[in-house]
Amino acid sequence: MAVSKPMTESRVPVVRIPGASILMPAPWLFFLRNKAKSIPLFMLVSLSVVVIVSVGAMTDSVLTTAYRSSVRFFEQASTIVSKQAGIESDLVERVALIPSVGSMIPFLDSAVRVEGLLGSEPRHVLAVRACDADSVLNALGLTVRRGRLPEPGMPEIAIHEDIAKSRKTRIGSVIGREVDPRDYLWGAFVVSGILSGEAPICIASLDYFEKQWMASTGDQHYAYIVFPKAGELRSANDALSRLPDTAVSIATIDTEMQKYRSEYANTRLFLWITDLLVVVIVSVAMGLVNTIYFHGRLREFALMAATGRTPSQLLARVMSEVLALASVGYCAGLAVAQMVLWALSAGVFSSRGIAIEYVSLRSAALAAPVPVLLSMFSTATIGYSLYTLDFVSIMEGKDSC
Amino acid sequence: MLVANDVGIMYVSGGSETWAVRHAFVRIAQGEMVILEGPSGSGKSSLLYILSGIRPPSEGQVLYCGQPIGRPVDRQTVMHRYTEFGFVFQQHFLVGYLTATENACFGRRRSSVPRAREILTQFGLGSKLNAYPRELSHGERQRVAVARALVHEPRIVFADEPTASVDTELAHEICQWLKAYCGRGNSCIMVTHDSRLRMYADRIYAMEDGVVSESSQSQRTAHSGVRALGGRP
Numbered sequence: 001m002a003v004s005k006p007m008t009e010s011r012v013p014v015v016r017i018p019g020a021s022i023l024m025p026a027p028w029l030f031f032l033r034n035k036a037k038s039i040p041l042f043m044l045v046s047l048s049v050v051v052i053v054s055v056g057a058m059t060d061s062v063l064t065t066a067y068r069s070s071v072r073f074f075e076q077a078s079t080i081v082s083k084q085a086g087i088e089s090d091l092v093e094r095v096a097l098i099p100s101v102g103s104m105i106p107f108l109d110s111a112v113r114v115e116g117l118l119g120s121e122p123r124h125v126l127a128v129r130a131c132d133a134d135s136v137l138n139a140l141g142l143t144v145r146r147g148r149l150p151e152p153g154m155p156e157i158a159i160h161e162d163i164a165k166s167r168k169t170r171i172g173s174v175i176g177r178e179v180d181p182r183d184y185l186w187g188a189f190v191v192s193g194i195l196s197g198e199a200p201i202c203i204a205s206l207d208y209f210e211k212q213w214m215a216s217t218g219d220q221h222y223a224y225i226v227f228p229k230a231g232e233l234r235s236a237n238d239a240l241s242r243l244p245d246t247a248v249s250i251a252t253i254d255t256e257m258q259k260y261r262s263e264y265a266n267t268r269l270f271l272w273i274t275d276l277l278v279v280v281i282v283s284v285a286m287g288l289v290n291t292i293y294f295h296g297r298l299r300e301f302a303l304m305a306a307t308g309r310t311p312s313q314l315l316a317r318v319m320s321e322v323l324a325l326a327s328v329g330y331c332a333g334l335a336v337a338q339m340v341l342w343a344l345s346a347g348v349f350s351s352r353g354i355a356i357e358y359v360s361l362r363s364a365a366l367a368a369p370v371p372v373l374l375s376m377f378s379t380a381t382i383g384y385s386l387y388t389l390d391f392v393s394i395m396e397g398k399d400s401c
Numbered sequence: 402m403l404v405a406n407d408v409g410i411m412y413v414s415g416g417s418e419t420w421a422v423r424h425a426f427v428r429i430a431q432g433e434m435v436i437l438e439g440p441s442g443s444g445k446s447s448l449l450y451i452l453s454g455i456r457p458p459s460e461g462q463v464l465y466c467g468q469p470i471g472r473p474v475d476r477q478t479v480m481h482r483y484t485e486f487g488f489v490f491q492q493h494f495l496v497g498y499l500t501a502t503e504n505a506c507f508g509r510r511r512s513s514v515p516r517a518r519e520i521l522t523q524f525g526l527g528s529k530l531n532a533y534p535r536e537l538s539h540g541e542r543q544r545v546a547v548a549r550a551l552v553h554e555p556r557i558v559f560a561d562e563p564t565a566s567v568d569t570e571l572a573h574e575i576c577q578w579l580k581a582y583c584g585r586g587n588s589c590i591m592v593t594h595d596s597r598l599r600m601y602a603d604r605i606y607a608m609e610d611g612v613v614s615e616s617s618q619s620q621r622t623a624h625s626g627v628r629a630l631g632g633r634p
Binding site for chain 1: 446450455456474476479480481482483484486488490494496498499503506507508509510511513514
């Protein structure tokens, strides 16, 4: 019979232990073949990911809609609004002479209310001259989907399709404070057209607004939209910020972003707290369950230790097992969250004009701590037991398999 | 190959010290089958665990290929246990969710599967390669446990009463497999209290109350009835 490993008495052979990842059993085998144990853990991970991703996606929807409604416009232009009855002509000329300013459009601003995810939310109504309407639509990425823009001097309004859905209005419907006291939009306006595009706003006639203005400003306009020359928004805003603040209020991308961040700081806080709570609760719960499972597998780990595993390798084994399960649960959670959001969007929110974001990289990243922390927590709770494992005592015990 | 020089192990329980093994001198040469016999509680298993690097001796030293074996958690000691040593425990310690083949390959590379199947087939488990422990009889489980100790072709097999809870026929079969394995240049040390298995030993150590002595009845030839265990070509 052949001698497979000839050796000499004098030399200790150099031996290496392969990494745990290539050893049998595979890290996922325990949970794969112990479904009664793995399914509850799998469900726990998946559901936590669904909660985090769904909350994240809905919060994103609120923030995105708010951004499109209130801030996006200022990526293209800025506004100056009089703090008095109107903006003096010399100030208008001074702005027009700023080298980085391309054009100025007089406007007035109002708002209508819609039901959003977090309750009643305002949507801007921009009243502009008919000749300026196209510039505004272009700046906001809007098109007229049905109907037409308001006629000059007429109490008409073109509304975004999401606002139309939310308010259940269509062309010919009437909106405004006379029919809905929650609106800031004074009077009654007939819907003349439906707009589509990213920014959920309304367009009205400046002529009509000014005609209805209680205190006439004469030839002076109350507010202007200032369009910069191409690529010169920053320098135009810098120049506008040097205007006397006793006469006008300047709204730029910086001021509006600041307002937006401040206004939605609590929404973000809510998201982070939810995320943190779910992650911590799930990690602790799963870590404890895993510890219980581990104590049911002491003989298996004792056998590994007795036959040549360091405590670190056993720990790596535990971590890889938990990470494998948590990763599968995470992916399943993302898939379920996508379906939940799709169902919510199609069945509930879309018909109300509320756009729901689906699973994004950001919302997926929010849930990423679930498998990571969970593995770390489980490993930490089991780690101490592994490092103090008296495998000889266990191997000397009786097996009841 | 493996030498224990004046080793001993002491347990402390309730403030009192008990020496389970004292002043033991043991030598295992290449290709030798060594039997360590003695009554229950005589310290056989303790000595076996010291020799295999699972328990540290309280006194003395164990040398493997001339090099001292360190503490059980030392990387080099762990490496020896993994690659150089094989273990058969008194109980089979099969993992419930693994098949017979997977149990035989427990902790090994996937490439060891063909070898595990080969050994299991030679052990008469060819039809139960994919059976789970709950589907195997006690004797079949113990065969899988022996296969697990041999699958990586260790240079020394440490067997702690592997025949204690099996019938006489299987006890002889297990001894024959281990003896055949030693015939390939490897070594085996087996703890037993069954004197009928002395016929397989090349060297016998007797233990009583923690004291080891080499038996005068060591039998140098025990090849009758030994069935060959196929090895790697």
